Amino acid sequence: MVCAGLETLVDNSITGILAFPTSCDYQFYAKIMGAFFIVLSMILYNRDKDKFLKSDMISAMGVSAIATIFVSLIGTFIKIIQPDIFIEIFVIGMIFIVIWLLKK
């Protein structure tokens, strides 16, 4: 995939710079949120493992899903995440939350 260089950047504000990658890859922030979700899940899982000697991956993923949804919501506020991308993130996050709550 060949993307336009930074010389084509028109909007020099913070939000403009943050939104620039979506001009090349529409799903850019969906992937970023996916990475955020995985990293946060791993951090929570390992923290619990160190703290309680017993850890639950599903719980860590459920909590991370809520955090990811909130971060994505802030992303829609600064216009770097489009509504359809937010809906995808919301629905995927919802699945993890449902699994987490039903597992209890």
Next chain:
Amino acid sequence: MAKFYDLFVNFMLVGLVILSLFAFGSFFQSDNNIENQFMENSLMNDTYGQLRTDLGGLRDKSQAQKTLFESENPTSGFGTILLFSIVSTGKVFNGMIIGTFNTIIKLPVVFLGIDPIIVSILSTMLILTIIIGLWVVYKLGGG
């Protein structure tokens, strides 16, 4: 063994959490005047409305069942006490579990394109769990 009470409480909690997420997202976006809000999507809006209806009617339905339960005169059976209002209670509350499930499952089916076979299997597992759980409630008066 399937426990109907636990299943019901878990499903209501799931509904409440999802409803809270919907409400928070919706209020956050409308308060900040965000263009193209996610609640403008008809399915998201319908799901939110349906969840509100499902959970909002919970109090009235449970109150009606409580009244029915209180009005019944228990009769003695073979080594037990017979209360037929528990059957009505089971019917009403299992409908609420299925309703919440059907409301929530629509979103992944439409937006993520989940295969209907998966939904069918999940529905079957849920229905079977409900039937067994209700049978335990009817038979033993608890789970």
